[in-house]
Amino acid sequence: MSASSDTLPSKTLSDRLGFRATVVELGHTHPTVRRVMGGVGNTLSFLVTLDDDRIEALEVEIGAGHRGFEKEVESRPWHEALPYVARLGYASGPIAQIGYCLALERLAGLAVPVRATWLRTLVCELARITDHLARIAALATAIGAGAAERAVQQGELVAMKLLAAAIGGSPLGEWALPGGVACDLRADFADHWTRARSALEGTLSRVDRLLLAHPMAALRLVDVAPLSAELCMALGVTGPCLRAAGVALDLRRDAPQLAYAELEFDVPIGTRGDDYDRLAVVVEEIRQSLRLGDQCLRRLAELGAGSKGEGASLRGPVAAANLAVPAGEVALSIESSTGELGFFLVSDGGVLPRRIRCRAPSFFHAQALPAALVRAHLDDLLPTAAAFHLVSGECDR
Amino acid sequence: MPAQIVVVKRPRGGLFALVRSVPAWLRAFWIGDAAAPVRRSTAARTTPQRFDAKTEGSAPIAPAAGTPPDEESLRALFPEHAGRLDRTRDGMLRLEIPATDAAAVLRRLREEAALGFDRLRDLTVVDRATGAATEPSRLEIVYLLVESTGGTALRVHVTGLDPEAPEIATGVPLWPGAEWLEREAYDLFGVRFRGHPGLQRILLPIDFDGSPLRKGFFHAPAERVQTETEPTTPTASAPPKGGSA
Numbered sequence: 001m002s003a004s005s006d007t008l009p010s011k012t013l014s015d016r017l018g019f020r021a022t023v024v025e026l027g028h029t030h031p032t033v034r035r036v037m038g039g040v041g042n043t044l045s046f047l048v049t050l051d052d053d054r055i056e057a058l059e060v061e062i063g064a065g066h067r068g069f070e071k072e073v074e075s076r077p078w079h080e081a082l083p084y085v086a087r088l089g090y091a092s093g094p095i096a097q098i099g100y101c102l103a104l105e106r107l108a109g110l111a112v113p114v115r116a117t118w119l120r121t122l123v124c125e126l127a128r129i130t131d132h133l134a135r136i137a138a139l140a141t142a143i144g145a146g147a148a149e150r151a152v153q154q155g156e157l158v159a160m161k162l163l164a165a166a167i168g169g170s171p172l173g174e175w176a177l178p179g180g181v182a183c184d185l186r187a188d189f190a191d192h193w194t195r196a197r198s199a200l201e202g203t204l205s206r207v208d209r210l211l212l213a214h215p216m217a218a219l220r221l222v223d224v225a226p227l228s229a230e231l232c233m234a235l236g237v238t239g240p241c242l243r244a245a246g247v248a249l250d251l252r253r254d255a256p257q258l259a260y261a262e263l264e265f266d267v268p269i270g271t272r273g274d275d276y277d278r279l280a281v282v283v284e285e286i287r288q289s290l291r292l293g294d295q296c297l298r299r300l301a302e303l304g305a306g307s308k309g310e311g312a313s314l315r316g317p318v319a320a321a322n323l324a325v326p327a328g329e330v331a332l333s334i335e336s337s338t339g340e341l342g343f344f345l346v347s348d349g350g351v352l353p354r355r356i357r358c359r360a361p362s363f364f365h366a367q368a369l370p371a372a373l374v375r376a377h378l379d380d381l382l383p384t385a386a387a388f389h390l391v392s393g394e395c396d397r
Numbered sequence: 398m399p400a401q402i403v404v405v406k407r408p409r410g411g412l413f414a415l416v417r418s419v420p421a422w423l424r425a426f427w428i429g430d431a432a433a434p435v436r437r438s439t440a441a442r443t444t445p446q447r448f449d450a451k452t453e454g455s456a457p458i459a460p461a462a463g464t465p466p467d468e469e470s471l472r473a474l475f476p477e478h479a480g481r482l483d484r485t486r487d488g489m490l491r492l493e494i495p496a497t498d499a500a501a502v503l504r505r506l507r508e509e510a511a512l513g514f515d516r517l518r519d520l521t522v523v524d525r526a527t528g529a530a531t532e533p534s535r536l537e538i539v540y541l542l543v544e545s546t547g548g549t550a551l552r553v554h555v556t557g558l559d560p561e562a563p564e565i566a567t568g569v570p571l572w573p574g575a576e577w578l579e580r581e582a583y584d585l586f587g588v589r590f591r592g593h594p595g596l597q598r599i600l601l602p603i604d605f606d607g608s609p610l611r612k613g614f615f616h617a618p619a620e621r622v623q624t625e626t627e628p629t630t631p632t633a634s635a636p637p638k639g640g641s642a
Contacts, residue, residue: 063600070585071609106487213408218416222407233516236574253400266401280405330487331541331552333518344539346523359519359541367577396600 022050026381028064036142036382039134041065041090041392044366046381053378058370062363065396073356078104078323079178081356086172088341088360088393091130091160094123094167095336096358097176102257103332103343104178108325113313115303116180121258122296123166123175124334125289129200130159130171131337131389132240132282132289138386139279140211143220148210155203162196165189178323180315185300193297197290207283221276225372225384228273235371236364239339241388244281245273251335258334263295275380278387322351338362338389360394467549474509475502489550495557499538500566503553506542507571514542514551517572520579522586526612533560534611536586540568558588567593585610 026033027045034042043065049057069084085100086093098120105112133156140149160171167175168183175182186192211217227237229245242249250267252260268284270277327349333342339361346355365388373384408414468490472479481493494502506514519541526535540553555565567590568575579590580599587608590596598605607614 063598063602066600068609071614109486213411213413215412215416218413222417234573236517236572248402250400264400266403268403268405270405276407277405280407284403284405328486329491329552330485331489331519331550332487340518342519342541344519344521344541354525355521355523357519357521359521363577363581364574367574 024048036138036386039138043392044390055373055376058373060366060369062366062395065392069397074353077351078353082174089391091134091171092127092337093171094127099334099341100343101176101178103330103345107330107345110179112180116314118259118296118300119181125292126163126166128337129286129289130163132286133159135282135389142383142386145211145216151206155200158196158199165192224275224380225376226272226274227372231371235368237368238361240281241278244270244277246271263292265292275383275387324351362391362394366390366395489552491552493554496555499555513544516543517575518543520575522582524612536563564589566591
């Protein structure tokens with residue numbers, strides 16, 4: 001043992017042991033990754049270069065679930081993209097379908113009945129609630145907050161049933177159609193809403209107590225993986241993660257589609273852009289969505305279901321099969337639960353699309369993840385991935 | 398009824414505040430993290446080298462003072478391309494430029510403070526070819542730029558790329574978020590981006606042969622099987638990386 005080299009101060013344990021760069025692959029079969037990311041599709045894998053338990057470099061690998069939908073739909077009529085579009089997310093599927101329909105209607109010049117627009121707005125908010133609850137549940141799982149996890153999962157079930165009552169089935173079904181929607185709300189939906197709303201408020205108050213005000217959040221979420229507003233903007237981060245960094249950008253407010261221009265709601269923003277702010281912003285957005293849902297239902301009741309007149313119609317006169325779309329291009333973005341979801345449609349004037357491009361927010365978030373996690377602890381990888389809500393369908397398409 | 402902006406709050410009392418009041422080094426011991434005396438340092442640490450001063454300094458969050466860019470101001474800025482500027486039916490401005498001018502125009506759009514196109518919302522490619530097997534591809538790169546305020550959006554279409562080996566300067570120094578978008582365009586369309594920090598496939602397997610989103614690439618199952626079993630057979634479209642591994 002030579003005294004001179006031993007007494008030199010080493011930086012870390014890895015240095016002393018000679019494991020300077022340990023590369024670990026946390027793939028999608030890893031048990032903890034499965035448990036946390038299972039709800040969002042779980043095809044991502046993380047290649048982590050470690051120094052002790054600090055992340056030196058992180059590579060996010062996507063593409064394992066690539067289904068090539070942009071190629072597939074180029075040889076099909078326009079409306080046959082809808083099943084693929086719904087599978088960009090699970091609970092957020094209806095939002096993606098509504099976004100695609102809006103872009104297609106703009107391109108084809110289709111008019112949408114008033115009642116259908118309000119129904120779509122309501123369904124967007126219900127889907128947002130469900131997807132946000134899934135995000136919170138994954139985050140609670142990742143930091144080991146078991147009680148909060150179960151409370152949120154119960155709330156998620158309530159929200160999912162409410163969504164099913166609104167659209168008449170699975171969020172992957174075809175409810176939003178070019179020119180309108182497939183069916184109206186269930187007859188007893190108002191009662192269902194009242195019950196679910198109080199249940200969801202209970203869930204949120206439990207989230208406040210068990211997660212937001214819990215010392216565990218103070219230890220595991222505060223100041224973890226902060227991403228500055230400048231970096232968020234540069235890397236294309238949108239949605240709740242951008243708002244958590246203090247940028248008040250919400251397409252529902254800034255470029256309102258659907259009926260959002262007539263609705264009253266708040267845009268929550270954070271201050272530091274860490275995991276805690278991401279969580280707090282999402283929780284507050286659920287409250288705002290409940291508020292928006294109330295307003296939508298009030299307006300829908302005014303319009304009147306099933307009676308004669310403009311309000312009763314749910315779909316304009318469209319021949320969905322082989323819809324001929326005039327030549328042109330449209331780029332349209334809506335605020336999905338994950339961020340700015342955009343569609344860029346190019347038509348030659350025939351029944352087949354020239355190009356259908358989907359700008360999926362999770363793709364950008366996966367790209368930004370390493371910037372947030374450099375020099376963070378390995379423990380913080382999964383909570384941050386859960387807070388960013390990296391939906392596999394959106395990353396891989 | 399404009400939407401209000403509310404700032405989310407953190408608990409000021411209870412165990413949460415008590416935990417936060419414990420010094421960081423003590424907290425680190427408490428949760429068994431003795432190797433790291435300070436659990437979190439602050440500020441610049443999160444900025445990797447690649448996104449250094451240039452990008453951060455030139456990306457304002459507040460919109461630059463002045464009027465938002467409109468059709469007239471863009472026409473005045475790019476008189477040589479004024480004829481190719483119009484408004485599409487989604488109300489968006491659309492500028493078409495040849496590939497030779499692309500680098501200069503994009504740089505100007507990004508750096509001209511009065512324009513404020515500091516966000517690249519999307520980057521994609523459209524193949525205008527009819528799809529006949531013998532026809533070369535006619536690729537068009539589309540940049541979707543927005544102001545930080547989300548107000549004005551501009552679509553820049555870059556045309557006149559070489560059909561055999563399409564190539565264009567990278568946009569990563571202007572918009573760091575272009576990195577994965579360009580990898581995807583390379584992966585699916587075979588467009589090369591000069592100066593890109595790590596141009597490789599992102600969605601498809603690394604040894605995939607061909608550029609599937611080009612119109613000349615047929616996705617019939619028989620074709621796919623053939624490509625897989627005989628990886629050296631050239632497909633209708635030129636593979637971006639030559640042969641395969």
